[in-house]
Amino acid sequence: MKELGKRVLSGDIRAASRLIRNLEDQVPNTYIAMQEIFTKTGNSHVIGITGAPGAGKSTLTDELIYSYRQKDKSVGVLAVDPTSPFTGGALLGDRVRMLRHAEDKRVFVRSLATRGSMGGLSKAVGEGIHVLDALGKAKVIVETCGVGQQEVEIINHAHTVIVVLVPGMGDEIQALKAGLMEVADIFVINKADREGAGKLYKETLNMVHMSKGSKEDAKGWNIPVLLVESVLEPHKFAKSVDVLREKVDEHYQYLIDNNLLSDRMRRKTSAEINEALWAAILQPVLNDLEKDGKLDKMVDKVLKKEVDPYSLAEEIACRYIK
């Protein structure tokens, strides 16, 4: 386990993929490798791509990788897909759309399963970002699992959040709701050649206009609403993604110029402390309870209504936390 972090810092691909796996599997003592890399991180621009399932996030990610490679930037990708709530298995299929970069040594694509997390991201994603950062990737793209309205955890991890919308997903009331629509630094209306794209474009513009001045954009960031053409016309598609890439970089520069980068990082850091605390305090307790079937017995008791979960939790807390 020791030296794994150092190997990542030296650019070792296998060490990076192993470290990410250890993080996912919550292998004990993985934090040693994280200690080795942590102080060296903070150099990557983290870009989140989120939106409904089927909105075209992977295809967009693929083209964005290509666009960055044309500018000679190295790219790391974490692509998240859902874990089955029944079997714990997962089918991770985002890579299918990113095959053309498979042999490019300066592109690293890793598929992750959500493993039960509810925010559209796996717990290992935040840590995986540090790994790709330590691996020296200039741009780290996080493609969330196809999210619903409330899955907005990406704002804890990304500097720039792209929300991908497609025509035909709802009326203007959807655009006014809290959640997903609030987290965008950039909106992309994908498949813009489809019927209803114009209407969606206008509704999104209206919504952006109304929310002006409500958060960081008070300092001058105008949330762009970009139309991206269908992949059926590859040339147009590539061109519109180039425009997106420029906007993404512009947003990063805006964060730097206005000293907002640390605000974003604050959110992530606080979430990280939260998660590290979870691992340090709750995990050992849970591990202990799972040993010898103690937890199972508790479940039985609650099921039989002999005790309620609240008293049980309080009793456990009293026992472990002095």
Place this chain on the structure above:
Amino acid sequence: MSVRRIRILLAKPGLDGHDRGAKVLARCFRDAGFEVIYTGCHQTPEQIAAAALQEDVDVVGLSCLSGAHKYLFPQVAKLLKDEGADDIVVIGGGIIPEQDMDALYEAGLKAIFTPGATLESLVEWINTNVTPRA
């Protein structure tokens, strides 16, 4: 709780575009509790090996119906070996004539499944023969 999940890369090397079987397998492995990275059709051995390394998988499953398995399967095994990753188990499936099997095993493949192999037998083989890499 620390859990090592079995990760499998499923790929179709070469020109063969018939991936229905591979998709059925992907679904079956998902239901068996594995994490399946499906990479689709028309890949070069180089692409498959690179993906296997980046994904840190335990198993690479190759499917080929076109007759090119004699070249493609050993090539993937060789590329992984060249990278020091011969601890990744390579298995193959598809239309594989009996007389080709020995050469494939010699090239490093650990199992070959031909039409008629049941989904259960595949899952069982993996559960018996693959330990998630420590």
